Amino acid sequence: MYRKKKLTALVVGLLFVFAVITGCGGGGQDTAGGDEVIKIGFLGAKTGTHAAYGVPTLKGMQMAVEDINAAGGLLGKQVVIIEDDHRSQSSEGATVTQKLITKGVVAIVGDPTTGITKIAGEIAQSAGVVLLSAGAVGEGVVEIGDYIYRNTLLDKLAAPVVTKYLKEELGWEKVALVTSTNNDYSVGLSKLFRNSLAEHGMEIVTEQSIQDGDQSFSAQVTAMSGKQFDGIIFTGYYTEGALFMKEVRAQGLDHVMVGGDGLLAPALWELGGDAVEGSMVYTGFEADPEGATGKTLDFIKRYQEKYGELPDMFAAQGYDAVMLIADAIAAAGSDDPAEFKETLKQTADWQGVSGTITFGPDREPIKSPVYLLEVKDGGWTIKAVIPVDL
Amino acid sequence: MSMLDDFLRQFINPYYIQVLMLLGIYLIAALGLHLITGVTGQLSFGHAAFMSVGAYGAALINLHLDLPFLICLLAGGLLAALAGVFVGFPSMRLAGDYLGIATLGFGEILRVVFMNLEITGGARGLAGIPRETSLLTIYVLVILTIFALHRLQNSRFGRALVAIREDEIAAECMGIKSLWYKVGAFAIGSFFAGIAGGLYAHLLQYLNPGDFGFARSFELLCFVVLGGLGSIPGTVLGTTILTLAPEVLRFSSEYRMMMYGLLMVIMMIFRPRGLLGGVDLMRLVKRVLGSRRRGTATPAG
CATH class of the missing domain: 3.40.50.2300 (Response regulator)
Incomplete structure (x- = not known):
């Protein structure tokens, strides 16, 4: 019994020593070569x-x-x-x-x-x-x-570009802005959108707050439904985005949603289904074998x-x-x-x-273009490739 | 102090220094847990949470009050000790697995709190912490920790803790107020976790609540259990092996963590009580020395 234990201890020990030697062999190579x-x-x-x-x-x-x-x-x-x-x-x-x-x-x-x-x-x-x-x-x-x-692609670069596109190409003038208040990313992105919307003379007719993890958005959507607006800017993540759009459709509104890459996940349409059809998301790159x-x-x-x-x-x-x-x-x-x-x-x-x-002078990247994707039939299609001109 | 580190850098490559520094930090944290779980027998799944209290505490004090590093470190440790007292009290009514679950809950609550507080930077984490931790500081503190715990374990207080671990009712009968001792053990163990957290913060210079999740707590518990419950050399050995193993096993690339798991399973099969569980190192050393002395004495006689 004692001998058996000693043997196994030896095997484990050897295994470890072997590992140490081979491991260090890899790590020991220095800058010399x-x-x-x-x-x-x-x-x-x-x-x-x-x-x-x-x-x-x-x-x-x-x-x-x-x-x-x-x-x-x-x-x-x-x-x-x-x-x-x-x-x-x-x-x-x-x-x-x-x-x-x-x-x-x-x-x-x-x-x-x-x-x-x-x-x-x-x-x-x-x-x-x-x-x-x-x-x-x-x-x-x-x-x-x-x-x-x-x-x-930084949000502070993309948000103004997308805003400009919404106004000039899609003719949006009035928007509803939805922010997830316990999500840093969402709070920051909403701030960027507020600035760029003001810059382009667009009006935020209603601003709604949600929280990450919320399941029901009926109060927020009800508050929105009395107002006149062209579309929804949603700065949160895909789970809430999908559920939010479901509520929007359930209350009979036909607006589409625009958001950042927080929405960029297949789960968006897996959860949202038809409700997120036509919703738009911007990102730094999307493979487009036809258009590229x-x-x-x-x-x-x-x-x-x-x-x-x-x-x-x-x-x-x-x-x-x-x-x-x-x-x-x-x-x-x-x-x-x-x-x-x-x-x-x-x-x-x-x-x-x-x-x-x-x-740029601050070493931050200025990257062009911004890819605007649209949900179509449960998949992404490229809606627009917008050049960034600064 | 960092002069010595620069000096060492000439001989040891920075990668090894980085690994050794993390090892030292885990040693201090694991030794704290050793007192709670190994000596006192209180299961804690929230040790990383105490580390996070110390880490955020020390970092924020350094960033906002600009006090000397060692004072920040100490303050972080004391804050963690306070959290330890806070968790220690439920241990009066809870034992075993139930206490484990309570500490697990506590750890998760703290993580969510740090995730949502403005001052800790929320989910973005806390950046811009100055790099103050050096190899020398860490290992001086490791030695101090080992010394302190060794003295503590062989004091009246330490023996009372062991008595509680072995049989709480019997200990109570002997006049040991177990609540007081258990809370004390949590406070001291958490203090060391807090010190480790402070060192961690000033080494990585960036903190994220995700670093101190359940997985980290569990890792620390593994160090203590695989090393041998109740043994300081065991905790040191267990922590050293399990911290260095993922680095050493890098040659196996994607299979690395599988091999790590295998190593743990093998260790548990062949040493169910931990590597040095039930081994009294001091006695062993004495016996070896004793037999050698006898051995050298025989041919002469």
Whole structure:
């Protein structure tokens, strides 16, 4: 009995020692061998709650790297992606960032979420490594420092563009604005819409407050039903959006809803059914094999060939993130982050697969176009691709 | 202090330092839980919530009052201790699983509160916390924690806690006011969780209520249980293995957490009482030393 226990303990111990040795073997490689290749890190989740954002980002990045290497590499060197998974956990996000930097990456693409980007941003900034998030849309990201960038469509850019479209193309003059008051995103977006509606001389005839998690919206819809308006601007998430529209139809109103990418989920029509037909949502990228042209169309086709699915926003932005960094390195003629962060900052009218990107004076991205999607027969169709002119 | 960290950076790569720092933070938190669950036998599923009180407390005090780091840390710990007292009281009427569920509920309530408060940044999280935590600070505190808990466990107070764990009624009969001791254990255990939280906040520089959910509490409980309930070296060993394992297992990429789970199952099968459960390390060391002395003495005689 004693001997048996000793044996199993030995086996478990050996297994662990083996794991330690192989694990450290991977981690121990230092910056020494970093001369023949240029390393770009991927920071994101391959498992856990945010895997749906991380996995396509990585796919897009891999395609970009293949394209660069097929065209002869960068500064005569091959580009490789150093990747690791942080399980959607903040503390591991910090560890992985540190690990990528230790492995000698010159730039990191990620994280797709604002929260972990903030953690990683602090580390990248103090280590002097460029970090470009292909997904963070929240506040306080590029403010971390001059090594931190993102290439996403920001709401403060999209809301005025969409408002202008509603007025000029759809002839909306009066709107109802619905805000979910316990949702930061919704409160912030409503603020942006209030400003841009005022700017375009449009009137908010009724403003209604809901809460995330509400099931019944009859009070709010009843209050709206007496008023005259052209459409509903809904700034909350898809669950409430779908249920809200059901109530709107139940009370006999035929208005459609417009909202941000908080509504961007198939659950919108799965929950809302016919009630959300015609509702519109704006986003930074949508694969459109029929309407797309040039670089974007080429990307969509090749992505579909390689992975057997249409690229989503994260894939396109992941691809663009690598290309932005590569172009900055090529322009600077150096893969030293301290040097190519300067050329990255000067990026203007840069043509990517997800659109045209310019980094403003505050290093925030100005991205064009805005894709306005419409729900049709339980699916997205592209209603309009609106260029951003600033 | 950070000078020493810069010095260390020349020899150890920053990735290892980062992992070691997180390990130290988990050690302090797990040792706090060791007192509550391991020594006193009170099941707690809300330990991460105490960490969050300390984390947000220390961070907010630092951001708004601009006090020295160690004072912020201490204040965060004390706030967490206060929360511990608050949770400790229901433990008078609840025991075992029921107490576990109560602490679980408490943890969830706190998470939702932090998610909705204006001052904690709500769901967006709290950013812009200065980086104050250094490897040296963490490990000085780890050693202090181990020392304090070791002394505590071998004091009258500690023996009373063990008595409560073994048989609460018998302990009461011997004149131990169990409510007072249980609340005390919760307060002290939570204090260490709060200190760990404060260190965590000033290491990652960003807090999100989601970081302190049920999963984190459960992870801490695993550290203590797999290490061996009631044993300080066990808690240290359990925390070290289970914190380093996900890093070490990175070579298996997507199968990493599966292997981690497997490791836990194997550990539980072969060491059902935890790695060092029921092993008195001090006695073991003495015995080994003793037998060696005897061994060297025999050939001479």
